[in-house]
Amino acid sequence: MNKLPERIRIKDIAHLANVSVGTVDRVIHGRSGVSEASKKRVEEILKQLDYQPNMYASALASNKKYFFICLLPQHLKGEYWTAIEAGIYEAVTTYSDFNTSVKINYYDPYDYHSFVNASKTILAEEPDGVMVAPTAPQYTKGFTAQLKMLDIPYIFIDSKIEDTPPLAFFGQNSRQSGYFAARMLMLLAREEKEIVIFKKIHEGIVGSNQQESREIGFKQYMKEYHPLCKILELDLHAERNDEDNEMLDDFFRSHPNVNTGITFNSKVYIIGEYMQTRKKRKFNLIGYDLLERNVSCLKEGSISFLIAQQPELQGFNGIKALCDHLIFKKDVTRINYMPIDLLTAETIEYYHSK
Incomplete structure (x- = not known):
């Protein structure tokens, strides 16, 4: 040679x-x-x-355009999904040299038909890649089956669907997170005979696979280590926030000795702000995610612990995985669990400033 x-x-x-x-x-x-x-x-x-x-040079020279669509739950500015969006846009900026663009579509998390209609719109636009926050398996699988048939790679974010392998998944191990949350909550509850799970629910729909998985993990821990502790549940109306305080008042009138509770969604501030308003100083409360109102309640002491999961990084890494796969032809790790970060009033400043 x-x-x-x-x-x-x-x-x-x-x-x-x-x-x-x-x-x-x-x-x-x-x-x-x-x-x-x-x-x-x-x-x-x-x-x-x-x-x-040299895939980097080849990609730059090709001038091919890459169009991604993300399907996320509808939300208000400042809620959990806002941080996911920030990560998505940061990734698009990072890979802008490679002619990447992204569009974010939304569905009503309490209406399965909304997800189906949104997925049809995405399929009609024929994107190069999709990132989706799944809804109930029976509706998500119909969408992903069509993506697979069209050879469109897809990313799961926040939760995953069993027996439906995406290109990659970014999110917490939800069951493990709930199991861990139960352990932390019972360190606070000690020997209490009753605790409460607060939910936001609409016509029987919780609106998040992740919340349901967390609850399963939570109850598994309780069954194993605290089988005699009674678990109460309070279902707050997901779409009627003005009734929250009244429903909480009714609950605590009926259960005056309950001093420990948890919610598996990101709106724990609803409970925390209620505790401040009613001057309930000795209630142990755990919730999820670093919304500003959650952090404020943590600092004020009406929330005991927050569990965080780095949503910005999830959004960024989801788009990065699509770029690695489509542009650079790299192998992508399928399951990517995010850390389960436990935060207190004493540690939040060191974490939240990142």
Whole structure:
């Protein structure tokens, strides 16, 4: 074999394999139109040279455009999903040299038909990749089956669906998170005979797979270690926030000795602010996510612990995974669990300022 230059070029490989430059390019990028004999010769040369194409330079030179769509639950500014969006837009800015763009569509988390309609709209737009926060499995699977049929890679964020393998998943291990939350809550509750789970629910729909999985993990811990502790539940109306305080008043009138509770969604501030208003100083409360109102309640002492899960990083890494797969042809790790971060009034400033 002739001495090769330090930087291996496609034309060098073509010369060694006695084929055209176009043939080498087709083999490297997995395109058709190459005979088996030529493909085998090129692949042997690539293996001998341990050739690694410069995908970064190739992507820049290709001028191909990449269009992604994200499907997220409807939310108000400042809520949990706002941080996910910030991570998404940061990723698009990071990869802007590669002609990436993103569109965010929304669905009503308490209306499964809203998800179905939103998914149909996305399929009609034929994106290069999709990132989705799943709803109930029976509705999510219909969407992902069509994405698979169209060879559109998809990312799950926040929660995943069993037996439906995405390109990648970014989120907490929800059951483990709930199990851990129960352990922390019972350190506060000690020997109390009753605790309460606060929910936001609409016509029987919790609105989040992740919340349901957390509750399963929570109850598993309670069954194993505190089987005699009674778990009460208070269902607050998801779409009638003005009734929250009245419902909480009724609950505590009926259960005056309950001093410990948890919610598995990001709106624990509803309970925390109620405790401040009613001057209930000795209630142990755990919730999720670093919304500003949650953090304020944590600092004021009406929330005992917050469990965080780095939503900005989830949004960023979801788009990054699509770019790695589509643009740079890299292998992507399928399951990516986020840390389960337990925060207190004493530690929040060191975390929240990141």
